[in-house]
Structures are given as C-alpha cells and as structure tokens.
Amino acid sequence: MTRYGQTVRGVTYQFDGLVDLMAKATPARSGDELAGCAATSDAERVAAQLTLADVPLQQFLDEPLVPYETDEVTRLIFDSHDRAAFQPVASLTVGAFRDWLLDLVPRADSGAVLTALAPGLTPEMVAAVSKLMRNQDLIAVARATRVTSAFRSTIGLPGRLATRLQPNHPTDDRRGIAAATLDGLLLGCGDAVIGVNPAGDSPQTCADLLHLIDEIRSTYEIPTQSCVLTHVSTTIGLIEAGVPVDLVFQSVAGTQAANQGFGVTLSMLREGYEAGLSLGRGTVGQNVMYMETGQGSALSADAHRGVGGRPVDQQTLEARAYAVCREFKPLLVNTVVGFIGPEYLYDGKQIVRAGLEDHFCGKLLGLPMGVDVCYTNHAEADQDDMDNLLTLLGVAGCSFVIAVPGADDVMLGYQSTSFHDALFVRQALGLRPAPEFEAWLEGLGMMDGGGRVLPVEPSASALRSLTGVASR
Amino acid sequence: MPTRRVLEFRLAHAVARDAVHDPLDVDALVADLDRRGISAGPDRGKAPASGSTSATDESSNGRSLGSAIVVTSQAASRAEYLRRPDLGRLPADLSAVAPSSPADVGFVLADGLSARALQTHGPALLAALIQALPTTMTLAPPVIATQARVGLGDHIGEALGVQTVLVLIGERPGLSVADSLGIYLTHRPRPGRADSDRNCVSNIHAPGGLPYEVAARVVSGLIAGARQLGRSGVDLKDTSREVELATPDTALS
Numbered sequence: 251m252t253r254y255g256q257t258v259r260g261v262t263y264q265f266d267g268l269v270d271l272m273a274k275a276t277p278a279r280s281g282d283e284l285a286g287c288a289a290t291s292d293a294e295r296v297a298a299q300l301t302l303a304d305v306p307l308q309q310f311l312d313e314p315l316v317p318y319e320t321d322e323v324t325r326l327i328f329d330s331h332d333r334a335a336f337q338p339v340a341s342l343t344v345g346a347f348r349d350w351l352l353d354l355v356p357r358a359d360s361g362a363v364l365t366a367l368a369p370g371l372t373p374e375m376v377a378a379v380s381k382l383m384r385n386q387d388l389i390a391v392a393r394a395t396r397v398t399s400a401f402r403s404t405i406g407l408p409g410r411l412a413t414r415l416q417p418n419h420p421t422d423d424r425r426g427i428a429a430a431t432l433d434g435l436l437l438g439c440g441d442a443v444i445g446v447n448p449a450g451d452s453p454q455t456c457a458d459l460l461h462l463i464d465e466i467r468s469t470y471e472i473p474t475q476s477c478v479l480t481h482v483s484t485t486i487g488l489i490e491a492g493v494p495v496d497l498v499f500q501s502v503a504g505t506q507a508a509n510q511g512f513g514v515t516l517s518m519l520r521e522g523y524e525a526g527l528s529l530g531r532g533t534v535g536q537n538v539m540y541m542e543t544g545q546g547s548a549l550s551a552d553a554h555r556g557v558g559g560r561p562v563d564q565q566t567l568e569a570r571a572y573a574v575c576r577e578f579k580p581l582l583v584n585t586v587v588g589f590i591g592p593e594y595l596y597d598g599k600q601i602v603r604a605g606l607e608d609h610f611c612g613k614l615l616g617l618p619m620g621v622d623v624c625y626t627n628h629a630e631a632d633q634d635d636m637d638n639l640l641t642l643l644g645v646a647g648c649s650f651v652i653a654v655p656g657a658d659d660v661m662l663g664y665q666s667t668s669f670h671d672a673l674f675v676r677q678a679l680g681l682r683p684a685p686e687f688e689a690w691l692e693g694l695g696m697m698d699g700g701g702r703v704l705p706v707e708p709s710a711s712a713l714r715s716l717t718g719v720a721s722r
Numbered sequence: 723m724p725t726r727r728v729l730e731f732r733l734a735h736a737v738a739r740d741a742v743h744d745p746l747d748v749d750a751l752v753a754d755l756d757r758r759g760i761s762a763g764p765d766r767g768k769a770p771a772s773g774s775t776s777a778t779d780e781s782s783n784g785r786s787l788g789s790a791i792v793v794t795s796q797a798a799s800r801a802e803y804l805r806r807p808d809l810g811r812l813p814a815d816l817s818a819v820a821p822s823s824p825a826d827v828g829f830v831l832a833d834g835l836s837a838r839a840l841q842t843h844g845p846a847l848l849a850a851l852i853q854a855l856p857t858t859m860t861l862a863p864p865v866i867a868t869q870a871r872v873g874l875g876d877h878i879g880e881a882l883g884v885q886t887v888l889v890l891i892g893e894r895p896g897l898s899v900a901d902s903l904g905i906y907l908t909h910r911p912r913p914g915r916a917d918s919d920r921n922c923v924s925n926i927h928a929p930g931g932l933p934y935e936v937a938a939r940v941v942s943g944l945i946a947g948a949r950q951l952g953r954s955g956v957d958l959k960d961t962s963r964e965v966e967l968a969t970p971d972t973a974l975s
Contacts, residue, residue, distance in 0.1 A: 280805050591894075592804045627738040627895050628804055628835055633731070656731070663896040665735070670723050 251557065252313060254305075256297040263297040268313050269556045271305070272374070273563035274298035275381045277603055281546045281594035285554060285561040299382055303345030307336075310374045315566065316556040321506045322516055327372050327573045336370030338363075344378045351379070351391045361396035368616035373504070373569035376611045380565070385603065388610040389646040395613040397649070399581045400535025401475045401496065403441050403684035405649050406618050411681040412650035413672045414584070414620065415440035418447050418661035422455055424462055430655050431466060432716045436696065437669035438676075438703045441687035442582055442620065442650035443497060443540060445477040449661050456480045457493045464494040466716060473533075473686035475581070477540050482514060482522035489525045497540040497581060498526040504570030505562075507553030516574070523578045534686065537581035537618075543571040544586040545604050546594030564594060565604070569611040576615055582650060583617045585609070587639075588625040589664055598635030601625060605639045609648055620650035624666040633657065633665065637674075640667055644675040651675075673703060734897040741892075741900035743800055746837035746868050752790050754845040760852065761790040761864055785852050787829070788863035791818050793878065797869040811873030821883030825862035827855065827945065828884035828911075832870035836892030839901040843927055844890055847903060847934045851888065854938035855945070872906045872920070879911025886945050886954070887911040893924060902927040905937060907944050909954035919955040921948075 251267040265271040273287035275298035282288035289295035311331065316324045333340075339347055354360045380388060398406040405412050417430030427446060434440050444467065446459050456478045463476035475496035478485075482500040489495050500519060501512050509515065526538030545564040548554040556562040568585070575583045585608035588601040595601045605621050612619035623639045625631035640651060657668035675681065682688055682701045691697035694712050698704055723731075755761040796812045797803035803810050829851070831844050848864065855861070862882045867874055872889050879887030889906040896902075904924040908915055921944050926937045940960055947961075948954040 284806060284808070593807050596805060627735065627897070627900075628742045632735060656727075658731070658734075658897045660896075660898065663894065665897065668723075 252309070254301045256301040258293060258297045258300065261293070261297075263294050263301075265298060265301060267557060267560070268305070268309065268374075269315050269558070269560045269562055271298055271302055272315065272378060272381070272566050273561065275302045275378075276563045276565055277381065279545075279564070279594070279600045279604065280592060280596040281549055281564040284593050285549050285564070287561040287563055302378055303343060303348075303382055305344050305378070307339060307342055307344060307347055307375050310372055310378065314557065315374055315562055316505055316570070323504060323506055323509070323570055323574060326516060326577060327374075327570065330573075330577070331372060332369035334370070335367060338367060339370070344375075345382060347375070347379050348382050348387065352387060355390050355394045360394040364395045364614065365397075365616065368614065371615060373573045373611070373615065374566060376614045377566040377569040380569075380607050380610055383610070385606050385642070388606040389642060392610045392613045392646040395647070397613055397616055397618050399537040399579075399618040401532040401537055401581050402473045402534060403475070403686045404534055405442055405581060405684060407685065408647070409681060410684055411644060411648065411672070411676055412442035412620070412684045412687075413439040413653040414442045414582070414650055415444045416447070416652050416654040416659065416666070417444070418449075418654070418659055420449055420661045422449050422459065424458070427459065427462065428466065428716055431463070432713055433655055434653055434669050435472070435713060436703075436706055436711070437673060438683060438691055438697055439653040439669045439672055440472070440474050441684040443475050443477050445479055445497075445499075445540065447479045447662060451480060451484070453484050453487055456484060457488055457491070460488065460493050460495060464496075470713060470716070471690070473684075473690050479540070479542075482518060486522055486525050489529065494531075495526065495529065496531055496538075498522045498538055499540045499542070501542045501547070502571050502574045503543065503547045503551070503553070504567035504574070505548050505553050508548040508551045508567070509574070511551035511553055516577070519574070519578055535581075537579055539575075539578045539580035540582045540584070541575045541578070541580050542584045542586055543568060543575070543608070544589055545608070546590045547571075549594065550590060565607055568608060569615070572612050572615045572617055575612075575617055580618065582620055583612055584620045584622055584650075584652070585612070586622040586624065588629060588631060589622065591626050592629040595629070597630035598625075598632070598638070601629070601631055601635060602639045602642065606642060606646065609643060609646055613647075618649045620652075621648055622652045622666055624652070624664055626664045636665070636667060636671070640671055640675050641678065644679045644681060676701060731897070738895040738897055738900045741836045741838045741895040744837050745800070746833040746866075747841060748792055748866055748868065751831065751841060751844065751866060752792075755790055755848070755864060758845055758849055759786055760845065760848055762786050762788055785857075785861065787852070787861050788822075791863055791865045793819060793865060793867050795867065795869045795871070795874050800869070803869045807871055810869055810871035813874060813877045816877060816881045819865060819878055819881040821881070823860070824883045825860040826885050827859055828862040828879050828882040828887045829864045830867050830870070830875045830878050830887060830889045831864055832867045832872070832874065832889050832891040834870060834872075834891035834904075835894045836901055839892035839903045839927065840890065842901050843903045843934070847890060847905075847926060847937065850934040850938035851941060854935070854942040873915070875906065875908060876911045876913050876915045879908060880913065885910065886948060888941065899927060899931065902931055905941055907941060907948065907954050909948035909952075919953070921954050921958055921960070923960075
C-alpha cells in the first residue's frame, strides 16, 4: 500500500493508502464522519486534496480500493476496463484530469470525446476528480456529456428534462394511484417512467399495479414505460407469469456485501436484464433497466470497508455502484440523494453537493443519470434547498427528476419534487419533455408548441375516463 | 403553486421539524404515568412489580409497575443524536436500572425521532399493553429513555433481566402525521441484537393510525409467539392482524 504525505504550512499530514486519501479529500459530510474516515480538520481535507491532485490516474488501476479477490464489483470494474479508451488521459494525474476536462468543455466535439472516454474511466478515477471540483465544475462537465437511452421515449437529449411520475399510495389503492397518475399527466409529467413503489411487496400486488399502469398507458397510447419498483427476483417471476413488465427495477450499491444486503448479485441482475430484454416491448430502444442508488447505502448495511478493513468514503462507493449499473445498459439511473437521512447527508449544503457529484460521476461514466431531489424531516433542509438543487441540475443537463403530487410522497414519508417543480425548471431553463411524449401532449391539446402546459377542463379531457380504469 | 398551498406545505413541514427537535418533557411523562397508576410516584414509595397497590385506575388494569426509571443514551444533544445513530444505541449510565426481580416483559419509553409522539400516545399505549397482557406475566418498572434509538432497548432489557423488551419509540415524522409511535419487540434482549431479531408494529397514533388496543393485542400475540418459539424476528409472524384489517373499508366509497 502506498503511503502519501503532504506538508502544508509547516504541518505534515500522512495518508495511509488511496482509501484513506480519498476519504480525507472528500468534501465534508456526516456519513464519512459517522464511518470515522473523514478529515479531522478543514486543513487536513485540503492537504488531502493537494495530495490527490498529484496522484496519477494509472494508480487507480494498480491499487484497488476494495479487494479484487473478495468483491465482485471490483472484479467487474477491473475486468471491463477499456485500456484503449483510457489512452487519451492515461498519462494524467487527477488534478491534470480536472484541467483537461474543463479545457474540453467549450469544444464543439466535447460530447463525442467524453462518450468515447467513458469506458476507459473507472468509478474511482471519476470520484477522485469530483473531489477536487467546485460545484460549477461538476455542472459544466456534466452538461458537456451526451448520454441517451430509449425504450418508448428517448431520455437525455440536449434541451430535454424528463420526469418519473411517482404516484405512490400508502395502501396501493388503485383509485389513488390512478388519480395521482392523471394529475401528473395533465401537468406534463411521466415521460421517463410511470413508476410506483408498492407499499405491499407481494407479487400479486405488483402484478395488479403493473396491469393498472399498462392499461392506462395502452388505452391512451402514452409513449412512456411503466415500472413497479420491487426486487429483481420478484420481477423475474412476474415476467415468467406473463405480467406486462416494461422496466426491470433494482436498488444497487458499490460493494458486493452491500448488494448482498439488497439481496442481489451481478448474476441475478444479469438474469433480470435478460428477462426484460426477452420481452422486446421497447419501440424506440431496448434499454430495460431502472436502477437506484444513494450515498450511504453501503455504510447503512455495514458493507463499506475496503483494503485493510478501512472504511471507504460514501461518495466513492456511490460511484462504484454506477459500474454495476453500467453493465446493464439502463434506461434510467436514479440517485435518491437525500432519502436515507441526516446521518449520511446532514443538511441542504451536503445534499446539494452530493446531488451534483452523483450526477457528474454517473454522466462521466456514461449513464443516463436522474436525481431524486429530496430530503427527510429530520435533515436540516427544506423546499428552498430542493429548488436550488433542482435548478442546478437543470443547468447541468440532468436526464430526469422525480415528480410526486405536492412534493410529498405519502407512502415513503419524504419530500421530493412536484409536478409543479418540474414545470418550473422546464419553464425557467427552456427545457422540454422527451420528444415522443411532447408530441403526445401536443396531440391531445395538453401542451402548446412552446412547451407550456395548457389548462384542461377536467370534464372535457381526453383522459377523463382514466379514473374509471382503476375502479374496474 | 397558490400562496395558500405553499404556506400549508410550509406549516406541515414546520410541525414535522418541531416534532423532531422538541425535547421530551420527562417530568410530565412521569406524572402522566403516575396519574394512570402505571408507575408509582415518589410519595407512594416502591410498589411490587405486579402488585395491586393502585386499584383506582382502570386504564392500567390496576397494575402498577413501580417507579419509572429514567436513562439517557450517549448522544449528548439532539444534533449529535441525528448525526450519530451509534451513540443513540448506547446507554450513558445504567446504574439506575437494577433487576429487582426477574420479569417477563420490560417497557422502554423512547423519544426516538418524535418526543411528541411518546408524550401524546406513550402512556395510553402502555396502559393498553398492560391491559392486553395476561395477568400471569410479570412486568418490570417502565424505563424512560431520551436521545434513544431502538438498539438502546437491548442494553436496558438485559439490565432489567427481562425475557422480552418492548421499545415504544417516536417514529420519523411525516408531513401528514408528526406524532406516530412504533413498538419494537425483542425477545431475550442483549447488546448486539440485529434488526432481523426484532418485530415491529408501526404507525400507532390516533386518529387515523393503528389504534392502541389493536396494537396491544398484536404485541400480546407476538410475545406469546416469541415465548413459544424462543426468539423474535423474521421467523416470528403476526397472525392476528389479518382479522383486524379484514373489516370492510367504506370510507372512500
């Protein structure tokens, strides 16, 4: 293990390997303090960043942070690394890589260069450079990436912001879910997915909800996809039973042990991915996976340790989760940034920073990143912080955000962004829905050519019979 | 969004946040328990663990559990509690918790993330639990725990020497309900128990949540099951509630 040192104004700081150096270089957050791996002073943090800036990117290929022998996520990262794609940056240090990225941003071919580079980057390299970046750097580089994915709608085109319509209900009531879905569609949301977290996890409940959303979608010929966010093994069973599954969902994390905590392995994910592909239900693309992540998930499962048993910082582990996602060519990857609670991200400042980091890291690795801009009531955050992060992500070219009635998820008990928030950021930044969905909204007279949602008289709406679907 | 709706949202969030940060009024909680005859006030001296000294209050089935004991976790402040869940699971000092005589069931009244939930619903829920448990079961004095996480109950339960510990704890406040209680049941409590060793009955509040009496019946059934099985957790299933929830829900039609 390499030892690193830095003397700053007469004080010498020692860092015991890349795991320690990466953790100490991470912008302050409560989860790393809880894990006991954070810098103990602001000066030590900057000393670590100065040291990290001089580490060659190649070092991340020589010194795994989580052991290759015992962790299948590490094996995936190393075994799938594309050395040819890595060549343009192979001689750079982390600090020089930051400068290289920022120099690239204004160039006309920046999107194509970053797309070609993505397979040559590992999550650890991307996490490392993010730790040296200011928020504006995270925004500028993410904005320059070009990542698109498609199923019945196309996600990630420039100038577009899609939304997951999240019509959750505490008792999975069909009428409640249909009403929330109607509400969202009338406000121009749902182009990324209409996705329900079921309150009850039984396969029958999931099947009922999938039939409900599929009936709504096919009745009104909505160019979007449905998803019930249940365990991948449940979804595989539903596919075998002939239930209309569009997207295969799974939460994933950045270590093998944390994925075991979710009850998944890479081979199980592959089985789910292939089951989804076998249905061939996409019309404009065949990206069939919907994956969720979030900083702190490994620590909360006590599965956050790396080489030498040292705790790995939560942002690096989050970036490693994106290597898992990348393997299965997802339609959507959603970092649920403020969901777990203040012991991982304490306040609005930490949530905003983490949201921008996650979006940047995912995009640089080639993923269609969306962000659940959210918080819980015991965090030091409020709707103003969500407005800030939502706006920043809109500028950064975020692929999609969450849209839930009134910003209050009454089933999961947290606050996210609302249908109205999505309309705000689209209006403020001139962003539009996915093109297929936009054409559908315009065809039904629900949106004008300028992207403005039109007032609809409920009794005259083409969707007026929608709630009738649910009571059948 | 219309002004009225924005302000309503802000009010709901403010109430939820206040519920997180409001401290537990321990004196008021003890007085409430005394008034219900659940605990014995200092003027009444020590009551036997399952005696019949307080025959005045029907809400606790006339059973006083003895004087309430107050403990706190190692989290010194609310700010530390929120950042350090590990400290919220460790007791600062358990010397006040001594096993007078081994009992079957112990009760921990924990503030959790909503002291208001415990203040509002704790005494009535405890009274319902005492009423629902068989009179043959011996009950330990109630322990009030502040800055507490569920795992603190493992230490308290072991110190009490009880077979089963019930942690009544304030749940994370949501926008619609800021004062909901949960009960975590751990059989043979000791430090190091995992969450998979526990059973939980959640969303207990009035009105709109699980009623006290229903929660108490469910827990009573779970205790009986745990004693038969020799453990609590994932292998122990609640079989009482299907019947309770089978009543037709006509509220929405």
